Amino acid sequence: MDATKTASSDCWIYIAKEVETKLHLAHSTGKRVQATADKLVKMVRKRGKKPTKQENATFASDGDDQYTKTILKNFDVETVNYGQLVKERERGRVVGKTRTIIFGEVDDKCMDTIYVERYNLTLRHGISRLVRKCLCFSKCKEMLDNHLDVYQCYNNMIRVNSALTIKTKKGKKNIERTPCLAEGITNHIWTWKELLMLKALLTINWGTIEFLAIDCGYEIFQNG
Secondary structure, eight states: OOOOSSGGGOOEEEEEEETTTOOEEEEEEESSSHHHHHHHHHHHHHHSOOOOSSSOEEEEEOSOTHHHHHHHHHSOGGGEEEEEEEEEEETTEEEEEEEEEEESOOOGGGSOOHHHHHHHHHHHHHOGGGSTTOTTOBOOHHHHHHHHHHHHHIIIIISOOGGGOBOOSTTSOOBOOOHHHHHTSOSSOOOHHHHHTOOSOOOOOOOOOSEEEEEEEEEOBOOO
16 A cells, blocks of 8 residues: 655555455554564464474465565465465556465465455445544544454454355355454354443454465554
């Protein structure tokens, strides 16, 4: 995305999303530097199922080599597949795509960032501080992190995703699912009341890593 004119005021959101179940697995915020990417992939490693030589994890991202370095730091190269998609643009329009396998074996159809880019749009609609050129832009990184944490819980546990709906026979109601339901992390669709009334501090394992798209989007601090 675009960077701000003032170098001290820009902040980026890095997102990791599981493609099949639409699970918002992890996010990190900060400058567009290696440390921010490292923080994201370290969380992915802790929260996902550990990949093996028999069950590899597959990653896809844009052409930012920050991801290459941090994936190698956090995973055994023999247990992961990683590919990059670089889009060529002219006058703001995509005119070409180049797919490159960095290591492992990755199908072309898996080497795409369309899912996480679509989720970026969902975040813009769902989080007012991410709307462009508005009065409610983020002024504090800590509060942005907190807001993203809340939205992650909402997306994973409360918000029904139509792409995950299981169609049933005619005359029977389709089975609606959230990302956590699709992952088998929970057995029902949560409500805000359930989430807000939790008394115990829980550490949630956000599922498996099968096909993960990672992306750096959003410049969110405007004019300091």
